Amino acid sequence: MLKNDPLENILYIDLTRRTFKIEKRPDLFEKYLGGTGVATQLLHEECPEGCDPLGPENPIIFAVGILTSLFPLASKTVALFKSPLTGNLGESHCGGRSAVSIRMAGYGAIVIKGASSMPVYLSIENGRVRFRDASTLWGMGNFSSGRIIRENEAGAGLRTIMRIGKGGEKLIAYSCVTTETFRHFGRLGLGAVFGSKKLKAVVVSGKSSLPVSDKKEYRKLYDEVYKTAVDSPVMKKYHDLGTAENIVPLSRFGGLPTRNLTAATFEHAAKMSGETFAKKYLGRRLACSHCPVGCIHIAALREPYEDVSYFYKTSMISYDYEPIYALGTMLGISRPADFLRLMDRVEESWGMDAMSLGVILAWATEAFERGLITTKETRGVRLKWGNVKGYIKAGGYIIDQPNDFYRALARGVECAASLYGGMEFALAFGGxxxxxxxxxxxxxxxxxxxxxxxxxxxxxxxxxxxxxxxxxxxxxxxxxxxxxxxxxxxxxxxxxxxxxxxxxxxxxxxxxxxxxxxxxxxxxxxxxxxxxxxxxxxxxxxxxxxxxxxxxxxxxxxxxxxxxxxxxxxxxxxxxxxxxxxxxxxxxxxx
Amino acid sequence: MRLTVLETEKCVGCQSCMFACSRRVGEAGLARSCIGVRSIGGMERGFSVIVCRACADPPCAKVCPTGALVPREGRGGVRVLPDTCIGCGHCREACIIGAVYWDDETNKPMICLHCGYCVDFCPYGVLGMQKREAENVEE
Incomplete structure (x- = not known):
């Protein structure tokens, strides 16, 4: 590693004591490069054996790599933690502006430990950390909390704003952390770990310069990588229709899980295809920092208000193959607008992993069909394939947790099946x-x-x-x-x-x-x-x-x-x- | 020729232009970038691309107390004379679009030279080079 490369700096934050320190660990980065390699070592160092994933001792570890900000597409942040969903290794990756912001702020990794007694958000810039009161933000969704933090903090265009929605605050085992409105540390419940620490958000910003071994060679190599990224046919599918392109071919192939995997082809695949979304709903394309591909596809959903005429709401909602599978085909939803309505709640308000939630609701629908659960458990919600209103209601109850059934759903499909039966169709692997x-x-x-x-x-x-x-x-x-x-x-x-x-x-x-x-x-x-x-x-x-x-x-x-x-x-x-x-x-x- | 923002609605916010601007001087990172891309109050609304517009009579130069910003004859925009600059920051305040960037190390302004290096790294045609004459006709 080159001298003066700030990658070796690890920022340790203690939420209990409200202190922070920076330690140089070139040993870790030279041996394990960064990202998941370094974060795994830090997890071994920081996470006590058998600890409670929602206890203050569970660390949140973010790590980036040496190529971040040097070359395009090295644009992910790796988060490691002990997962509240599986009780085991929690690892989730996220793009947006997160990786570049952490690197440009002068860190290779950030370790957050302890727990705050009141809601806080962290503001990390210029070599310091501020602990800011987030009481006002508690209970807010992803859009609103993002907007308020944006207006209160410096570094526009050079920052990431990682935040949780209600799901994280309510410790839903598969709640996510959202960055830049549309990207997520989606899987394995990082949101709940944030929530358990009363940590609403983390803002990181910076604008620094990084050393390179050979300036001329650097520019040459950069041009080569950039040109391949922009021109290569291997990137084309992400660029054009995005991952949603997979819906039709996968259904035709017979590998698209449908209605809790009672089928593997979806008869309405064409209606839920990447082509349909692009034609009727695609409203904007976005990219992560330092990635020219721009794979992020955002739908614009224009809907009239029911109670007053000539008032419309236009929502911007991200879509990809996986959410369309989980909140679409797995639930037998065949109308893109219905999927988008559900996705909007998941992304904006609840802040949950779309994949886990979809699989859980699919299990619940089948359990309801088979009579393992009734409207008594569901509080009157009729779970039926394609019934998006029912799914929106059930999702809201998972957040509110009014009874044992919804408390079980909030802990994952295996937990629910262990209490209500139907383990044979509870689709989880390693939890x-x-x-x-x-x-x-x-x-x-x-x-x-x-x-x-x-x-x-x-x-x-x-x-x-x-x-x-x-x-x-x-x-x-x-x-x-x-x-x-x-x-x-x-x-x-x-x-x-x-x-x-x-x-x-x-x-x-x-x-x-x-x-x-x-x-x-x-x-x-x-x-x-x-x-x-x-x-x-x-x-x-x-x-x-x-x-x-x-x-x-x-x-x-x-x-x-x-x-x-x-x-x-x-x-x-x-x-x-x-x-x-x-x-x-x-x-x-x-x- | 001057650098022009042709179509901000096509900007996806990848910030490749910003990295290109620093790389122009052989540096990695963003510290030397004279162009900025930020969302307009959230990514759902798109982006603004902030870079020197090469004003014909640049306000930044007009407020410089030491004459360190020299208007470029007939081409618009300014040249920074680092030895003359005292780092007072008036130029930064005078630029109402925020296109005077700051070098924290030297405490002096950084302003786009309209070299066009970044144009080649905008995959969506948001940036382009334009002749000043053409721009005058449009206005």
């Missing part, structure tokens, strides 16, 4: 609700073995569609391929490179870019570091009680045919036993 791919064994094994039980850990859904669809592979071969992908992704997320750019950032290119930041590593070194980080994550998972040989397989995934064959219990069990053994070996070999 985390299912992402939107029922493509074959690769997807489900990917969720099961992934360190955060996300489709993004190792892209099993992609392995299904590219490899397993062509030829059968032994369980061990599938696991080896998924683990290899996951190890490489540790490098990408330690450099906080957006996974959408994985086609551009090859190992060879990464080594060249790193040398600009004064880090000389070979592709072999990267492989070794990726392995170590992956092992370190699993060390944490096992410490906190996760075991691959006992992980639950929801029956439903075997009942609904997937397009890629081989999705049966025997195959998965064998694969998991092998994964268990392999990861054990990896841990024993780790330094």
């Amino acid at each position: 985390n609700e299912m992402p939107g791919y029922h493509t074959g064994p690769g997807a489900h094994l990917g969720y099961l073995i992934g360190a955060r039980h996300s489709h993004l850990d190792n892209a099993g859904y992609s392995f299904d569609q590219k490899v397993l669809v062509e030829k059968k592979m032994k369980p061990e071969e599938t696991i080896d391929a998924l683990l290899a992908e996951e190890r490489w992704r540790q490098i990408l997320s330690s450099l906080v490179i957006c996974f959408f750019a994985r086609g551009i950032y090859t190992p060879e290119l990464v080594t060249r870019l790193l040398s600009i930041g004064g880090i000389d590593l070979s592709t072999g070194d990267l492989d070794r570091i990726g392995r170590t980080i992956h092992a370190e994550k699993y060390r944490f998972k096992i410490r906190e009680g996760f075991a691959l040989d006992t992980v639950r397989l929801p029956e439903r995934i075997f009942e609904t045919p997937a397009p890629v064959s081989g999705l049966d219990k025997a195959y998965l069990t064998e694969a998991l036993a092998y994964a268990h053994k392999t990861i054990r070996k990896e841990l024993d070999a780790a330094p």
Whole structure:
């Protein structure tokens, strides 16, 4: 790492004592690059074994990487914490302005510990931290709290405003943290960890200069990366229709989870397609800081007020493949406007993970259909596929938690199913609700073995569609391929490179870019570091009680045919036993 | 030629132009950027791109007590003479669009030179170079 690179600065904030300190940790960044690698080490250092995820001792760790602000698309912030949803490793990534703002404020990582006795928000700029009273903001949604903080703080255009909605305040186990209105640390409940600390928001801003090893070479390499990012066909889909482009092909393929995965094709896919959203609703395109791609698609929904004529409300609502799956097809919603109405509540007011909420409501709908729950539990809400009014009402009750049933829904689908039955169709893996791919064994094994039980850990859904669809592979071969992908992704997320750019950032290119930041590593070194980080994550998972040989397989995934064959219990069990053994070996070999 | 903001509604807020402006002098980061992109009260409303408009009779130069901002003959905009500048900041106040940026290290203004380097890094055609004559005809 180059001298004077502020990446080595870690900002430690104690909410209980209202103090902060900055420590230099070049050792961590030289060994683990940044992002998920450094954050995992900090989690081991800061998170006591067996701690309460909603207790003051659970740390919130944000980390960025050496390429952030040097090259385009290294634009994610990695958050690590102990998850209130799974009681295990919590990891969530977010773009917006977050990564660039943290880097430009002069930090490589921020660690927040303790808990405030009253609502606060943190303002981080110019090498200091201010603890600001957030009592007035408590109870406000994402839009309003963002607007007020925007008007009260400096650094317009150079800042990130991370905040929670009501979901985080109410400690909903899958509540999210929102930045820049439309981007989220969505998964695994970072919002509740914020809420448990009475932390409403964190504002970070800065505008600094970073050292490079060779100015001329820097400009040359930058031009190369930038040109590829703008021209490359691998970025085109994110650029044009966005991820929503996947709805129709995935439904046609037969891998789009529909109505709580009682089906894997959606007869109304065309109505909920990326094409339809673009044609009828696309109102604005946005980008994260330092990413020319602009994959963020915002719909404009114009609706009349019911009680007074000639008054309209135009809401700007983000959409992507995953929310359309979770709050659309999983709930049998076939009208884009209905999906947008629900999404607007989720994003603006509740601040919850769209994926978890959709899967939970889908489970509840099926449980209601089967009579496991009645209007007595739902407080009169008739949960029915496609009935968006019912879903909006139920979501509101999850926030208000008026009875045991909604309190259970607020803790995740497995908690609800353990109390009311229907575990066989409770779609969660390692405690985390299912992402939107029922493509074959690769997807489900990917969720099961992934360190955060996300489709993004190792892209099993992609392995299904590219490899397993062509030829059968032994369980061990599938696991080896998924683990290899996951190890490489540790490098990408330690450099906080957006996974959408994985086609551009090859190992060879990464080594060249790193040398600009004064880090000389070979592709072999990267492989070794990726392995170590992956092992370190699993060390944490096992410490906190996760075991691959006992992980639950929801029956439903075997009942609904997937397009890629081989999705049966025997195959998965064998694969998991092998994964268990392999990861054990990896841990024993780790330094 | 002067740098012009052609169509702000097409701006996605990627800030590639800002990074380009610092890179122009070989630096990474944003400290040397003379162009700024910020949301108009929240990203849902879009962005404003703030950069020197190359005023024909620049207010920043008019208020400079030491003559450190020299209007560029016939081209609009100004040249900064760092040795003459005393860092009083009057120019920053005089620019009502906020296009006089500040170098905190030297305590002196940074103002767009209209070199056009950033134009090549705007993927959506928000920025462009325009001849002054053409602009006069429009006005």
